[in-house]
Amino acid sequence: MQAYLDILNRAVADYSRGDRPVVQAPAASELQQILDLSLQQEGADLDVLEQAVQDYLHYNPDSAQADYFKLLYSGRNNAALLGDWITSLSNATMHTYQVGPVATLMELELIKNWNSLVGFNEGDGLMVSGGSQANLIGMMLARHKVCPEFKTRGADGRRLIAYVSDQAHYSAQKAVNVLGIGSDNLVAVATDDEGRMCPQALEAAIEESLAAGHQPFYISLTAGTTVVGAFDPVLECRAVADKYDLWLHIDGAWGAPVLFSEQSRHLLANSGLADSFAWDAHKLMNVPITAAVILVREAGLLKECFSGGGGEYLFHADENAAFNLGERSMQCGRRADSLKVWLSWKALGYKGFAAKIDHLQGLKSLCVSQIEQTDRLEMIAPAEYLNVVFRFKPEGIDDEQTLRRLNIAITKTMMRNGGAYVDYAQYKGRSGIRLILANDAAQAGNIERFLQACVTTGEQLVASGEY
Ligand SMILES: Cc1ncc(COP(=O)(O)O)c(C=O)c1O
Incomplete structure (x- = not known):
């Protein structure tokens, strides 16, 4: 048991340093080439298992990071862990x-x-x-x-x-x-x-x-x-x-x-x-x-x-x-x-969950007002809750399919560059970026940097035509 606990301790210490990109998963076919996941007749040593644990964590998106905006959960809840x-x-x-x-x-x-x-x-x-x-x-x-x-x-x-x-x-x-x-x-x-x-x-x-x-x-x-x-x-x-x-x-x-x-x-x-x-x-x-x-x-x-x-x-x-x-x-x-x-x-109490929601609702309002104040960004749905669906829309591009390709390219480029991890979605025929606020470690700075990155990435893609 102790040897396994040591592996766990090392993995947790390494993983929770938080100095990794939010996401860095290569395409599935590429990852299949990188990792040897084959199973054999003979059992393997502990160091092989430890390496597998490290690989697993290395390639898994880090859902605990404040710039993980992709899914309807994010962050780390230590008591629950x-x-x-x-x-x-x-x-x-x-x-x-x-x-x-x-x-x-x-x-x-x-x-x-x-x-x-x-x-x-x-x-x-x-x-x-x-x-x-x-x-x-x-x-x-x-x-x-x-x-x-x-x-x-x-x-x-x-x-x-x-x-x-x-x-x-x-x-x-x-x-x-x-x-x-x-x-x-x-x-x-x-x-x-x-x-x-x-x-x-x-x-x-x-x-x-x-x-x-x-x-x-x-x-x-x-x-x-x-x-x-x-x-x-x-x-x-x-x-x-x-x-x-x-x-x-x-x-x-x-x-x-x-x-x-x-x-x-x-x-x-x-x-x-x-x-x-x-x-x-x-x-x-x-x-x-x-x-x-x-x-x-x-x-x-x-x-x-x-x-x-x-x-x-x-x-x-x-x-x-x-x-x-x-x-x-x-x-x-x-x-x-x-x-x-x-x-x-028990650890957070009712008040802890309430505080989390209130913080995230505040962040949402800030995010929406920044989008509304930024020339090339527009909301494509009202944001009553913690989903902010918006898009980059430069002057002169009105065609829906082009905007869709452009916004998808923004999310993919940000993901490849190890920036924020976010998804795209469609709402009533319009496509854009879906930002989910679920991690109360996120602060105003994370939102500001993210929106800025959307604009910069969008402008670069338009300039290069690579989308
Ligand atoms: C509104 C809603 N209902 C149900 C589900 C499914 O939940 P689960 O993934 O826990 O099965 C989701 C998942 O995103 C959801 O957004």
């Missing part, structure tokens, strides 16, 4: 209380706290592998509610219809596929200019399904859309859901943490009116992947929907039976993700 290591040390699994006692109680405590933030006073929930699984479970609960026989008899000729906004995460497409609903039965409801679902369009889509003789069953709103960070209107869509007696889910994978912040909570007003709610701790709460939860307003429904099997050998009817979370899960073995979330929540 400690939890992740201890979780692996214990190798607990979460089907029964007996094999993960503290993790089970921590998970239940977290669910209680998450539910109280969302406004589910009597709810329950379960930690899952991510927002995709949480969204799938939300849809499955809706299917169970409208059609409990689905569990035993399958679709039985029914055509169930689900509604999400045209900005919803693609996990909705996976869910209709996995659940046997079918992608033709997933309706993408129109959004307004801000990227929020239009309640009138939702109602019209439901009427259309009914007129076709189909059965609407599920509406999923997004709190913090993936590209522009929009929040769908809960109150208005709840009214539509009530009118047609439909399940209302909220995908808060990215935006849910606004509930920690007094200043930003209004974005998710009325969250407690939903029936289920997805929340990723591995995004803005910055807990190492994976850590997420599905919260359900009606306690007991998860178990009703998922239970089945395992009674003969696993789920014993003993004094801890009520604590066997496996009966409300689609997984058998399930990682004990609660420890890392609990430790970081």
Whole structure:
């Protein structure tokens, strides 16, 4: 064990120096040539393993750095990291209380706290592998509610219809596929200019399904859309859901943490009116992947929907039976993700998460105002949350395809030069750079340098014509 701990110590010390480029991954085919990843009959020595660890970290983008703006998570959460290591040390699994006692109680405590933030006073929930699984479970609960026989008899000729906004995460497409609903039965409801679902369009889509003789069953709103960070209107869509007696889910994978912040909570007003709610701790709460939860307003429904099997050998009817979370899960073995979330929540407190969001919202406002004040930069979507979608648009270039190529080239050039790591995206037909503010180590200087680099890189590319 000690020799492995020494490798870990050296790797951590080296990795956390933070003096590396944010990203330096060569193309996959090139990296395949650089690294020897072959496996042999004979086992290798420790120094071979240590070299592999070093290579792994060397080529992996450094998501902890303040200039990592690419994805919906960034930064380092040391308490959660400690939890992740201890979780692996214990190798607990979460089907029964007996094999993960503290993790089970921590998970239940977290669910209680998450539910109280969302406004589910009597709810329950379960930690899952991510927002995709949480969204799938939300849809499955809706299917169970409208059609409990689905569990035993399958679709039985029914055509169930689900509604999400045209900005919803693609996990909705996976869910209709996995659940046997079918992608033709997933309706993408129109959004307004801000990227929020239009309640009138939702109602019209439901009427259309009914007129076709189909059965609407599920509406999923997004709190913090993936590209522009929009929040769908809960109150208005709840009214539509009530009118047609439909399940209302909220995908808060990215935006849910606004509930920690007094200043930003209004974005998710009325969250407690939903029936289920997805929340990723591995995004803005910055807990190492994976850590997420599905919260359900009606306690007991998860178990009703998922239970089945395992009674003969696993789920014993003993004094801890009520604590066997496996009966409300689609997984058998399930990682004990609660420890890392609990430790970081304990370390930071509610106030720590609120302060993080407030800091990042402040940085977002600064970023937007700098973009608006810079001649060759323009916003291409409103930035209510922590997604800033903008582009470099020099005078004389108006063609959308040219602007797209140019802005993609800016992100790639910055990545190659070891500068900031950022992605590009498309919003309502316009392409630009998507900057995500998820790392509270980022300060005004990081934003100023980044925007300056966008302009300089853009100008160089225009001058050289190489895009
Ligand atoms: C709004 C939204 N929902 C769901 C997901 C999927 O979450 P996960 O990657 O945890 O499965 C994402 C991922 O980016 C997302 O942005």
